[in-house]
Amino acid sequence: MNAPNSFRTGPDERGHFGIHGGRFVAETLMPLILELEKAYEAARADPAFQAEMDGYLTHYVGRPSPLYYAERLTEHLRDVARKAGKDGGAKIYFKREELNHTGSHKVNNVLGQIMLARRMGKHRIIAETGAGQHGVATATLCARFGLKCVVYMGAVDVERQKPNVFRMKMLGAEVVPVQSGSKTLKDAMNEALRDWVTNVHDTFYCIGTVAGPHPYPGMVRDFQSIIGRETREQIMEAEGRLPDSLIAAVGGGSNAMGLFHPFLDDPTVEMFGVEAAGHGIASGQHAASITGGKPGVLHGNRTYLLMDGDGQIAEAHSISAGLDYPGIGPEHSWLNDIGRVTYITCTDAEALAAFQVCSKLEGIIPALECAHALGKVLELATERPQDHLMVMNLSGRGDKDIFTVAEHLGAQI
Amino acid sequence: MTSPTTSPTRIDDRFQALAKEGRPGLVTFITAGDPDGATSLAILKALPGAGADVIELGVPFTDPMADGPAIQAAGLRALRAGQTLAKTLGMVKAFREGDATTPIVLMGYFNPIYVYGVDRFLADAKAAGVDGLIVVDLPPEEDDELCLPALAAGIDFIRLATPTTDDRRLPAVLKHTAGFVYYVSITGITGSATPDADAVGTAVKRIKGHTALPVAVGFGVKTPEQAAAIAKGADAVVVGSALVETVRASLDSHGKATAETVPAVEQLARALADAVRAVRR
Numbered sequence: 001m002n003a004p005n006s007f008r009t010g011p012d013e014r015g016h017f018g019i020h021g022g023r024f025v026a027e028t029l030m031p032l033i034l035e036l037e038k039a040y041e042a043a044r045a046d047p048a049f050q051a052e053m054d055g056y057l058t059h060y061v062g063r064p065s066p067l068y069y070a071e072r073l074t075e076h077l078r079d080v081a082r083k084a085g086k087d088g089g090a091k092i093y094f095k096r097e098e099l100n101h102t103g104s105h106k107v108n109n110v111l112g113q114i115m116l117a118r119r120m121g122k123h124r125i126i127a128e129t130g131a132g133q134h135g136v137a138t139a140t141l142c143a144r145f146g147l148k149c150v151v152y153m154g155a156v157d158v159e160r161q162k163p164n165v166f167r168m169k170m171l172g173a174e175v176v177p178v179q180s181g182s183k184t185l186k187d188a189m190n191e192a193l194r195d196w197v198t199n200v201h202d203t204f205y206c207i208g209t210v211a212g213p214h215p216y217p218g219m220v221r222d223f224q225s226i227i228g229r230e231t232r233e234q235i236m237e238a239e240g241r242l243p244d245s246l247i248a249a250v251g252g253g254s255n256a257m258g259l260f261h262p263f264l265d266d267p268t269v270e271m272f273g274v275e276a277a278g279h280g281i282a283s284g285q286h287a288a289s290i291t292g293g294k295p296g297v298l299h300g301n302r303t304y305l306l307m308d309g310d311g312q313i314a315e316a317h318s319i320s321a322g323l324d325y326p327g328i329g330p331e332h333s334w335l336n337d338i339g340r341v342t343y344i345t346c347t348d349a350e351a352l353a354a355f356q357v358c359s360k361l362e363g364i365i366p367a368l369e370c371a372h373a374l375g376k377v378l379e380l381a382t383e384r385p386q387d388h389l390m391v392m393n394l395s396g397r398g399d400k401d402i403f404t405v406a407e408h409l410g411a412q413i
Numbered sequence: 414m415t416s417p418t419t420s421p422t423r424i425d426d427r428f429q430a431l432a433k434e435g436r437p438g439l440v441t442f443i444t445a446g447d448p449d450g451a452t453s454l455a456i457l458k459a460l461p462g463a464g465a466d467v468i469e470l471g472v473p474f475t476d477p478m479a480d481g482p483a484i485q486a487a488g489l490r491a492l493r494a495g496q497t498l499a500k501t502l503g504m505v506k507a508f509r510e511g512d513a514t515t516p517i518v519l520m521g522y523f524n525p526i527y528v529y530g531v532d533r534f535l536a537d538a539k540a541a542g543v544d545g546l547i548v549v550d551l552p553p554e555e556d557d558e559l560c561l562p563a564l565a566a567g568i569d570f571i572r573l574a575t576p577t578t579d580d581r582r583l584p585a586v587l588k589h590t591a592g593f594v595y596y597v598s599i600t601g602i603t604g605s606a607t608p609d610a611d612a613v614g615t616a617v618k619r620i621k622g623h624t625a626l627p628v629a630v631g632f633g634v635k636t637p638e639q640a641a642a643i644a645k646g647a648d649a650v651v652v653g654s655a656l657v658e659t660v661r662a663s664l665d666s667h668g669k670a671t672a673e674t675v676p677a678v679e680q681l682a683r684a685l686a687d688a689v690r691a692v693r694r
Contacts, residue, residue: 014554024523024550026479028575028600031582180485186476193478198601200577297524297550298476310497311528313475 007264007340010331015214015301018337020330023213025300028197037215039120044222053115060144061107063226066096067234067391072361074381081382090381090388093243094364095231095259097395104367104396105227105255106137110206112223114141117204124148124199127206128192130157130185130251131322131369132164133396134208139173149173152191154184157321163400182315185325189299209252210329213300217329224258231391232262239389245270247380248393249373250343251287251323253332255395264340272380273332274373276318277345287316289328290336290343303330319348319404320368322396350375352408355398367396368404423516423544424569424592427466428627428648437644438466439689440629441682442520442653444487445470445504446496447660452670453491456660457508459679461515464686467629467649469547471657472501472521479549481604483654486661490668498525498534502541509542518545518571518592523559531559535566545569545592553585560589573597574620583623593627593648594620601632604654608633614646637688644692652685 010017023033043049057063070092078089097105110127117125125147129135135151142149151168155177158165168175181187189212196205210217210224228246235243246263248256250273263269278286286292289304296305298313306314306326316326335341346354354374359365366374370393377392384390398405406413421429431438441460446453460468473488473496480488505517519538526534526548538546546563553560553572560570569592577600578586587594596616598608608630617628630643631651644650659681663674 023552023554025552026549026575027552027573027586028479028577028597030552030554031577031579180482181475181489190476190478194481194602197479198605200600294528297522297527299478300550302527305524307524307528309528310499311474311525312492313524 008261010334011214011218017331017334019295020303020333021214021217021301023300024297024302025213026197028200032200033213040116040215040219043116043119049115049119053112056111057226061101061111062099064230065099067231067238068094068096069238070094070362073358076361077378077381078386086382087386088382088384089386090384090390091386092377092381093235093389093391094394095227095391097227097255097393098364098367098397102133102137102140103399104133104137105224105258105393106134106208107140108226108258109208109220109223109254110134110137110141113204113206114145114147117147117206118145120204122202122204124150124203125206126150126152126192126195126203127208128152128185128188129208130188130324131320132157132161132168132400133322135173135175136164136167136171138206139168139171142173143171150195151175152178152188152195154178154182154188156183157185160404161321161400162403184315186313193299209254210257210331211252211299211301211303211327217301217331220254221257221261221331224254225261227255227258227393228260228262231259235389235391242266242269243389243391244268245272245388245390247272247274247373247377247390249274249323249369249395250328250332251276251325251369253329255393257329257331259393260341271341272376273341273343274376275343275345276320276323276372277347278317278319280347281345285317286345287318287323287325288345289326290333291345293326295333298327301330303327303333319351319408320372322367322369323372344376346372346375352405354378355405364394365398366394367398368401370395371398420567422567422569422592423514424467426514427516428593431466431648435694437647437689437692437694438649439464439640439686440467440469440631440649440651441465441656442469442471442651443656443660443678444473444484444491445501446473446491446494447487447657448490448664448668448670448674449494450496450500450504452674454504454507455675456678457504458511459675460682461512463679463682464690465515465682467516467518469518469520469651469653470501470505472498472519472525474522474525477522479602481602481654483604483658483661487657498529502537502543505543506541516544517542518547519543520547521549523548523550526559531562535563535568539566539568543568545571547571547573547595549573553588556589564589564591571595576600576616580619583620587624590626593629594624595651596620596628596630596647597632598630598643599633603632606633607635607639608643610642610646613643617647637684640685641688641692644689650689656681
């Protein structure tokens with residue numbers, strides 16, 4: 001395969017990243033998507049738009065988020081390596097996205113889309129959510145700007161993410177439990193699309209990840225790229241050089257794209273996307289679309305999907321509601337195909353163990369989503385030398401997950 | 414009135430015959446394999462006798478983004494009963510053994526076709542006797558995927574035009590459309606709001622200003638009265654959710670077909686056909 005001059009120019013004008021991406025939507029939505037593309041291009045070229053967003057990022061979201069040296073975790077892993085007779089143990093940094101307002105990276109993207117919706121004169125915002133982090137971020141910004149907010153959430157997820165459901169309601173959003181299909185994130189997205197098709201005139205669909213029809217994957221990535229841009233500056237300040245590796249959990253993949261994108265053209269920076277392996281890839285109960293799936297078309301884009309031989313979409317499984325989706329953003333699928341990013345997997349059990357290690361050693365309770373990245377940091381860091389700089393995206397805080405974790409650990413709350 | 418395909422299809426022939434008769438047509442939609450393969454084939458075979466002029470056969474998909482609860486549920490019933498795209502093509506083949514003239518249009522989403530393989534699918538569909546395709550999630554922007562190969566294979570690609578398709582966009586939507594144009598009468602999902610017959614008539618006139626193809630109108634048409642009212646301003650009217658809902662209502666408490674299933678669907682189709690056939694144009 002010929003290597004492109006830059007890995008950062010995608011998508012093309014039709015929304016393709018290699019064979020992935022595109023605009024696979026019903027005709028009713030097509031004019032809206034073209035209008036959105038135009039509006040986003042105009043906003044992107046408008047310094048006033050960026051300046052206004054920067055103001056809110058600083059004063060409302062609380063950016064920049066710190067790049068934190070995880071000293072005790074680093075020491076712990078060097079200890080583990082030493083006991084195994086090795087001298088490895090990379091220096092681990094966390095990009096602290098969990099310190100953002102609303103507790104995850106999701107707010108970066110939502111802020112951008114809500115400001116765009118305001119520019120376009122749309123007053124009703126709809127969103128899908130899995131773990132509830134995107135729903136909470138959307139409800140928060142709708143409250144802040146006085147917009148009507150409807151959040152679609154699978155009935156199964158409503159049950160396992162109760163704290164976030166209550167948060168959304170407190171923020172004035174209407175939360176609609178979705179009873180169709182597998183009652184999780186993919187069904188919430190179907191229902192949001194059905195709403196959008198019905199309410200085309202006043203409604204803006206705020207997609208929570210780097211997926212969906214063009215221009216969403218590229219637009220959401222752009223809004224999330226602040227993670228990588230800050231990381232670049234911060235690591236230069238702290239270490240005087242670029243990191244050796246980046247690692248992030250991947251469901252739809254927005255926190256990973258945000259961290260990776262500004263580094264894609266730096267050949268010395270190795271990148272790992274961590275997919276959720278659930279009970280293990282061999283069990284068939286997982287959410288690892290690249291590792292265990294094939295290219296297909298769903299929710300407006302071509303990308304790796306979990307499905308059967310007839311093209312029927314399979315139900316994903318992960319302990320983390322935010323990763324429980326049978327697809328992945330199309331840019332990740334492309335980065336996998338060209339070999340620029342390595343996609344690996346982490347099981348429920350490995351993520352649970354990492355969740356506890358991080359809580360005890362660093363005093364940070366991570367979201368179960370990024371606990372998957374952490375699970376692989378525990379492995380990869382010991383195999384790398386001590387002067388290796390590894391940055392992990394700590395994309396969300398784990399308060400919302402304590403009930404799920406307690407249940408798995410057999411503890412009563 | 415020919416389509417850009419190599420020779421007239423059964424769809425072209427049927428709409429020419431309707432024009433000669435001076436009446437609008439009835440297009441009936443059922444989901445292939447609902448509630449099971451054998452019953453579904455029996456319904457399919459009964460539809461022309463009940464007065465269906467064109468048949469849309471829904472290809473079940475787990476994630477039907479443009480469909481309302483009735484057709485969503487029908488698709489899941491069919492999938493649970495083991496329906497696949499290959500079996501749906503088998504149904505068309507079995508139907509063709511007894512009916513050489515009624516056009517069959519497969520309607521669904523792209524993924525099952527993509528996974529089956531576009532070239533293999535088109536060859537098998539043509540051989541089975543499929544006349545047209547409606548693929549909801551393939552707008553003109555994705556014509557390379559299936560539309561152009563289908564036209565080359567002699568299968569009509571029928572596009573949806575919607576209330577959001579304005580005059581600027583309409584030519585692009587109509588460009589590679591063949592057989593007929595399917596006007597979606599509402600912004601929304603199948604089987605939801607009831608369309609306004611006057612507004613639909615105006616919209617059909619607008620589309621006809623851009624194309625010589627017949628225009629069929631659907632989404633939200635449920636009763637014989639509504640069908641007749643819509644048919645006054647169109648070349649054909651499409652009824653789907655109401656027929657699929659009739660299948661559901663006829664099932665036993667385990668969701669299995671009963672002796673009522675086929676006759677109930679046949680009866681509704683006949684009532685719809687009687688109402689539509691009474692309309693003179």
